[in-house]
Amino acid sequence: MHMDQKIFTLGLPTETVSCYLLLAGLADQELPLTRPEVTRLWTGDGPGLDAALEELERRGIIAAAKAAEEPLRLLPPEVWRD
Template sequence: MPIPYPEPAMRQKIFSMGLAVETVSLYLLCCALVDAGMPITLDALAEKWNESIGLLDRELKRLVERNIIQKRAGDDPAAVVYQLVDEKNWQ
């Protein structure tokens, strides 16, 4: 009997929103982390991101502004964790 795998996090809608390549790339990186069962944190993203930290920060802000990801409430403000937002709520 095949092992059921959860549905991949990535949504095709990201490609039709007219976003910059860097923004889409960061979204795909966020999805890869989720699919691997890892939290979306700045440290986890920076470890895989191949551009500057400044560009990473800018693209994170763009994803948050478009409600594609959001900050998840946590105890430690220095350890921000993001979560993906359902595509029906994207802007």
């Protein structure tokens, strides 16, 4: 299981937590964490997804892909920044 309960203790905006949960769900199903796949499943707007991904990257929760076709990577909670 990729989802870590620590995500709920960081005081992140709801949209950011939702994005993390979406990524963790995809990872648990062994589906690609690519931007197109995430965008396809995201129910919010594009700017909201961008903001959520930027916050997750800033906090060290994900490593962003260099290109849209490359997968994002969920990082272990030990490296997350509060």
